[in-house]
Amino acid sequence: MFTNPAIRRFGAVGILAAAVILAAAWPIGVQAFGPAGEDGGDAYIGHPEAERAGEELFGRNCQQCHNTRGHGGKCPQLVRGAWGPGGANSDRFLFETIANGRPNTQMGAFGKALSAPEIWQIVAFLRAEASRVAAADRQRKADPEADLWY
Numbered sequence: 001m002f003t004n005p006a007i008r009r010f011g012a013v014g015i016l017a018a019a020v021i022l023a024a025a026w027p028i029g030v031q032a033f034g035p036a037g038e039d040g041g042d043a044y045i046g047h048p049e050a051e052r053a054g055e056e057l058f059g060r061n062c063q064q065c066h067n068t069r070g071h072g073g074k075c076p077q078l079v080r081g082a083w084g085p086g087g088a089n090s091d092r093f094l095f096e097t098i099a100n101g102r103p104n105t106q107m108g109a110f111g112k113a114l115s116a117p118e119i120w121q122i123v124a125f126l127r128a129e130a131s132r133v134a135a136a137d138r139q140r141k142a143d144p145e146a147d148l149w150y
């Protein structure tokens with residue numbers, strides 16, 4: 001297609017640049033959850049460092065009931081449907097549920113054991129995980145043979 005070697009080279013660089021731009025734009029998609037600006041989670045949601053911190057907090061505080069990475073088991077999953085990208089539950093609702101718990105269920109209130117930033121970090125992790133689950137679901141739809149962990 002491209003006979004001039006300079007153009008050919010640019011083609012490869014161009015594709016690489018597009019991939020880099022897409023990767024950089026990914027967190028913007030993650031931030032599309034819930035109403036931005038009004039719920040205090042903006043400093044955390046979509047930020048890789050917060051997501052990593054949240055992953056560790058989730059492992060220590062939540063995993064034993066909600067299973068690995070919140071994928072559910074004996075307790076509800078937290079990464080699909082109403083909790084997934086574009087789902088009905090806002091960041092604030094997720095925050096409040098974690099902070100206040102669910103009375104008369106095993107779901108305790110974490111508002112004393114964890115600080116507000118820590119709870120937001122967990123929310124950031126769950127939102128990022130939900131995006132990965134959604135991406136894997138899309139990929140599986142396109143290629144049912146795809147060998148995916150998610």
Ligand code: HEC
Pocket residue numbers: 058061062063064065066075076077078094097098102105106107108110122
């Ligand atoms: C001792 C087990 C246990 C632990 C630990 C636990 N949860 Fe839960 N969680 C539950 C149960 C049971 C429910 C379902 C409550 C109900 O019936 O409404 C629940 C519900 C929830 C919900 C609402 C889910 C829905 O579909 O309505 C969220 C969000 C949640 N938990 C987040 C967390 C997070 C984040 C942590 C860690 C900070 C955590 N939970 C720790 C048992 C637990």
